[in-house]
Amino acid sequence: LENAPDQLGIYTTRMDRLLSADKTDKKFEDVRFEAHFAGQGQEGFELVQQALAEENPFAVAFVDIRMPPGWDGIETAVRIRKIDPEIEIVMVTAYLDRSLGEIIQSVGAPDKLLLLRKPFDPEEITQLALSLTEKWNLVQQEEMHWKELETILMSTPAGIFTLGRDLLITSWNKAAERITGYSANEVIGKPCIYQRVAEDQKCHKCMINFEDPTSREIHEKEITLTDKSGRRRIISKSINYIRDSKDRVVQAVESFWDITDLKDAYEQLAREVKERERLANKNAVMVERGRLARDLHDSVTQSLYSITLFSETAKQLASSGKHDELDNCLDELISSSQAALKEMRLLVYDLRPSVLKNEGLAGAIQQRLDSVESRSNIKGNLFIEGQGELTELEEETIYRIVQEALNNALKHSVATNVDVRIVIEDDGAQLEVADNGIGFKLEDVSDKGGIGLKSIRERVEHLNGSFSVEATDEGTTIIVQIPRKTKPATYVIE
Numbered sequence: 001l002e003n004a005p006d007q008l009g010i011y012t013t014r015m016d017r018l019l020s021a022d023k024t025d026k027k028f029e030d031v032r033f034e035a036h037f038a039g040q041g042q043e044g045f046e047l048v049q050q051a052l053a054e055e056n057p058f059a060v061a062f063v064d065i066r067m068p069p070g071w072d073g074i075e076t077a078v079r080i081r082k083i084d085p086e087i088e089i090v091m092v093t094a095y096l097d098r099s100l101g102e103i104i105q106s107v108g109a110p111d112k113l114l115l116l117r118k119p120f121d122p123e124e125i126t127q128l129a130l131s132l133t134e135k136w137n138l139v140q141q142e143e144m145h146w147k148e149l150e151t152i153l154m155s156t157p158a159g160i161f162t163l164g165r166d167l168l169i170t171s172w173n174k175a176a177e178r179i180t181g182y183s184a185n186e187v188i189g190k191p192c193i194y195q196r197v198a199e200d201q202k203c204h205k206c207m208i209n210f211e212d213p214t215s216r217e218i219h220e221k222e223i224t225l226t227d228k229s230g231r232r233r234i235i236s237k238s239i240n241y242i243r244d245s246k247d248r249v250v251q252a253v254e255s256f257w258d259i260t261d262l263k264d265a266y267e268q269l270a271r272e273v274k275e276r277e278r279l280a281n282k283n284a285v286m287v288e289r290g291r292l293a294r295d296l297h298d299s300v301t302q303s304l305y306s307i308t309l310f311s312e313t314a315k316q317l318a319s320s321g322k323h324d325e326l327d328n329c330l331d332e333l334i335s336s337s338q339a340a341l342k343e344m345r346l347l348v349y350d351l352r353p354s355v356l357k358n359e360g361l362a363g364a365i366q367q368r369l370d371s372v373e374s375r376s377n378i379k380g381n382l383f384i385e386g387q388g389e390l391t392e393l394e395e396e397t398i399y400r401i402v403q404e405a406l407n408n409a410l411k412h413s414v415a416t417n418v419d420v421r422i423v424i425e426d427d428g429a430q431l432e433v434a435d436n437g438i439g440f441k442l443e444d445v446s447d448k449g450g451i452g453l454k455s456i457r458e459r460v461e462h463l464n465g466s467f468s469v470e471a472t473d474e475g476t477t478i479i480v481q482i483p484r485k486t487k488p489a490t491y492v493i494e
Helices: 013-022 041-053 073-083 100-107 122-155 174-180 260-320 323-351 356-376 392-413 453-462
Strands: 007-011 034-037 058-064 088-093 113-117 159-163 169-172 219-226 232-243 249-258 379-385 417-425 428-435 466-472 475-483 490-493
Touching (some): 058 073, 073 100, 113 122, 260 323, 392 417, 392 428, 392 475
Parallel strands (some): 007 058, 058 088, 088 113, 379 417
Antiparallel strands (some): 159 169, 232 249, 417 428
16 A cells, blocks of 8 residues: 555455556556455465465455355455454455344454445545555554563563552563562462562552552652562562553553662671771771870970980089089970970870861861960961851861961971961962961972971862962961862972
8 A cells, every 4th residue: 555565455356347447547646555356265365374474464355255156255354364363354245144243253353344335436445445554554563662662671670560450460571570580470460569578568559549640750669578489689669650541540560670689789888898997997096006106206205305314414513513504404404395395285186086077177276276376375366267168178178287387386486476367268268377486498398298398288289279388587377279170289388
């Protein structure tokens, strides 16, 4: 027929003559079809059989009920229907000696069977052939579409099944069989599988409601079920709905995945992470103990050793009456004692729990100034400006840089005043730590660090920021810029 390779079978010599004559009529010049003719029933049956073998089946068969000697039209239609259930059959007759019910009962498939009474005109028969062929085409396309969907359904790794309004299973794919151990024959036509194997048997009824207008939504849930072999499985499931032309829910589609191995792996990973955290904390404690031991040896122990030496020397000078030298020795003794006290305060402060999370950036810095600098006769001033907000990483970085700068001022600058100024804006933050000490010599600063600058540089680079150091005999100023936009880290020492 028109624009299609589908064939039109017509089994009557009278119709053969009629259609042959009509092909020359201009009214039908745009109608194209391929018609095959048979003089009697068996010949027509063989045509249908051959077309099926060639995978080019007929769309429509017009069968005259009264035939030449041999099979009559009814027997011919019955045999054709048996080998090709999809073909559209039109029974043609002028004299109906059987009832329509008898014909339908014999041939079957009433949705693919029509009765056409003679006489008829060319337009009628041509339009009927075209309409039935179009119907046949649509049916074939729909069946192909459903076969494609069925192939996808059966090959997907997710278990999928459908439920009717009676909550009975209507389809069951291979993945569902693999996950649960139940075959399609064991579950189709029976209640939802979850009602039999789920540990929480209420989980299913509470999720499906065919009368609820919001049932178009997808529901997701995790449940635990026991498969046919008795193995406990953790299932992640979701529900969607199929609706008819009136937007009524007619079926529920269940998809589910076996996430047992995934959950087990996640739990194992969580245990490993927890164990690594424990080991890391233990290692951190060991590292911190080593650091404290080195700091005690390098600073406090040396100061205490100096105090011991100056004390013994002072005792000897006092015994010998050398008072001028004794005064100098006592001054050194006092200086060493003060240095040891400063180092001990820093070490004790480092041993305290972090106050940053509890007090915030401003509170943590102020507590440091009150706990260390004020007790060392250094006036500490904190200024915070701007309306921006810092991330946790930015707060942590700024706090550690302030600590390092204050430690430098306390240990090396002989300062009496230190100002900490922080400006926080939407596009970034600026930190400035300035003291009024004696500064330091540029040659004391190298790429390897020098009085804590290496640590500051590494922290700034981590945030793609920049910093500069200005050191004179009137004091030291450290300026840090932390942008919100990524750019190469820079640092300058003046």
